Amino acid sequence: MKANKSIVKAISVLEELYGVHIWKRKNPLDELILTLLSQNTNDRNRDNAYNKLRQCFPSWEEVRNADVGEIEEAIRTAGLSKQKSARMKVILNWVNDTFGELSIDAVRDMPNEEAIQLLTSQKGIGVKTAAVVLAFALDRDLCPVDTHVHRISLRLGWVEKKTSAEATYHAIQPMITENKSATFHLNLLKFGRNICTARSPKCGDCPLWTDCKWENKLER
Ligand code: SF4
Numbered sequence: 001m002k003a004n005k006s007i008v009k010a011i012s013v014l015e016e017l018y019g020v021h022i023w024k025r026k027n028p029l030d031e032l033i034l035t036l037l038s039q040n041t042n043d044r045n046r047d048n049a050y051n052k053l054r055q056c057f058p059s060w061e062e063v064r065n066a067d068v069g070e071i072e073e074a075i076r077t078a079g080l081s082k083q084k085s086a087r088m089k090v091i092l093n094w095v096n097d098t099f100g101e102l103s104i105d106a107v108r109d110m111p112n113e114e115a116i117q118l119l120t121s122q123k124g125i126g127v128k129t130a131a132v133v134l135a136f137a138l139d140r141d142l143c144p145v146d147t148h149v150h151r152i153s154l155r156l157g158w159v160e161k162k163t164s165a166e167a168t169y170h171a172i173q174p175m176i177t178e179n180k181s182a183t184f185h186l187n188l189l190k191f192g193r194n195i196c197t198a199r200s201p202k203c204g205d206c207p208l209w210t211d212c213k214w215e216n217k218l219e220r
Contacts, residue, residue: 004175006156006211011180013207014187021186023136028104029060029095031137032119035129036088037078049078060102064092087124094122104133112140127166135182143181145169148192155196157213 026034033053038046056074057063063071071085078084092102098118099106107115112134119130131144143149149172150165158175159168176184195202203209203218 004158004172006208007158007172007175008177009211010156010208011177011184011187014191015183017207018187018190021183023182023186025139026137028107028133028137029102031133032091032104032125032129033060033088035132036084036091036124037075039080039084039129041077041079045077045079049075049081052077060092064089064096064102091122091124107134108138112142127169131169135185139182141179141181143169143173143176143185143188145172146189147198148196149185149188151198152188152192152196155201155214155217156208156211 034046034050037049037053041049053063053071053074056070057066066089068085068089071088072081075081075084075088095104096102104119107118110118115134116127116130119125119133120127128144128146131142134140135142135144145153145165145168147165150168153159153168153172154161154163159171163171173181191208192198195206196208201218203212204220206212206217206220209217209220
């Protein structure tokens, strides 16, 4: 593992600020569908859509057999519901064909890279989504790179300018202290939502200001 002082410091500073997290683990397929719903929306709309979907269709078999229009209606609050409902059906059919059941529990026995490669073979499942499933349903020591983690990694200079989100994931993962990845991910989300926001970051309140390499950071 390559040590990265700035990442090690950020892990500790953000844990002091936001704490260490314990989350309610979902089964991997539930986590996958929840993460699909989270694309381009906030947590509240994602959760409302997920709960309505589960109310309308208590089993994944029922979702798989439902009309796309009915799924679309159930998940409308998550946005992009036409695209998400169509993908969900394709993914559930793929899961059923690949694993012989509506479960992706078989990935429990796979190493991270193999599981990510398999899951991302499906359109609509990117590296971030696959890493979220592994980290939060299967306790793998991974830090998925979403829009917040990507932006912060660029600003703090953990990766070169213009590095893609996927390349950022591969670059920073080996530099994160062992057993800290998932909490680090959740704390980066909080930091990205509250301080290092996409627009008008609150650099004056930033505990990582001295490490920040972003040319547009505000003076304090
Ligand atoms: S100084 Fe500003 S841009 Fe840099 S990490 Fe902190 S909040 Fe983000």
